[in-house]
Amino acid sequence: MRYSKDHKAETRERIVRNASVRLRERGAEGIGVADLMKEAGLTHGGFYAHFESKDALIDEAFAFALSQIAARWRKRAENAPPGEGLEAIVNGYLTEKHRDDVGHGCVLPALGAEIARGDAKSRRQFVGVLDDMIEAVAAQIALPPKAARRRAIAIISTMMGSMILARAAGSGDLSDDILDAGRRAALGADEVTSSRGGAKAR
Amino acid sequence: MRYSKDHKAETRERIVRNASVRLRERGAEGIGVADLMKEAGLTHGGFYAHFESKDALIDEAFAFALSQIAARWRKRAENAPPGEGLEAIVNGYLTEKHRDDVGHGCVLPALGAEIARGDAKSRRQFVGVLDDMIEAVAAQIALPPKAARRRAIAIISTMMGSMILARAAGSGDLSDDILDAGRRAALGADEVTSSRGGAKAR
DNA sequence: TGTACATCAGTGAACGCGCGTTCACTGATGTAC
């Protein structure tokens, strides 16, 4: 059969998008060429008409997932009432829905360790996006630039860590508590007592 | 050859300890039976005299790595001057040394996503240890129990997130900044301004 | 307007490599006599 002019490009994009979901869900070692093609309604043989190798697809799928994060955060901040951009980002991120839908969520909690193990190219891509994320969050914080940046980094760390812990903890009470504690800490809603001044006895 | 009475047990432990390092460094899919045995000075055939399967070894190696965390934290807190237990835990965790030595470090940043994908048994083990970690940190915080627990969870999330980000960012300035911001946030050393009161313009 | 040909996205059988797993064998040493 022969197809409309951009049929092939559409197929290719369908494969990439689906791969980026599966990549987040199962990691690079957890997905197979044959399965991905089947999910796209094709057979495995056609794969190499679209991609040079499985690794090449993984790279694209990773880049695709990466590209969504900072943009999504900026959009949330822009749609929030003035002065509530940070709340919008944090509360939009640390949700049960996000916790339970790894495939369509943030790449970082899904692939964090794999990124650290990854090749230089993926790392550089990631650092670029991370800078972007830091900027997006810092822009919502009413502090001098240096302090805002530092605070933004800490907030992002807290969001990532909370999401990973919440997922590892499953979906019970503990998991909900983790999300809650993360939201409060990221938004500075809690008392923060340095242990100087008296630690509890053990 | 025939060996001293507990020679076999020693060999077995050597394999498990080494596997737990490699597991953290490369993930479960990243290590092979033949390589592990070679590193223990043996050939691959002998593996099944010690373990039922590769998965069984991974489970043990994971449990071994898990068992180290909470204990290490408690020890640090106990060795610290009174009232500085939290500082000891946080500053002992968010170091460049820890960042650069994944294999001997905390399992969580090393395998976070894999734990979330793991089977029920590993998850339950993990939750047990997490409860322990929360308790160890909460014991260092001078707040009422509920607030201390919440704060402890947030601190742990921040530590995990910072470590993962710092590793993914490599080992340059950004990576150092991430560790620094994490330490400050976990210890409550920074101004925390809610964005109400005026976000910076974008 | 109808016919022959070229194109090319997709098919599916087959290949080959890596790796977990099995198994018959080795050889050093403790034990029985």
Added chain:
DNA sequence: TGTACATCAGTGAACGCGCGTTCACTGATGTAC
């Protein structure tokens, strides 16, 4: 004290499965005439 035997941790060749990759082929449709 010396000799024959049993034990068993470890060896290394071989097996087989999964999976990434290759390749000859298909068949629908656009194009040339």
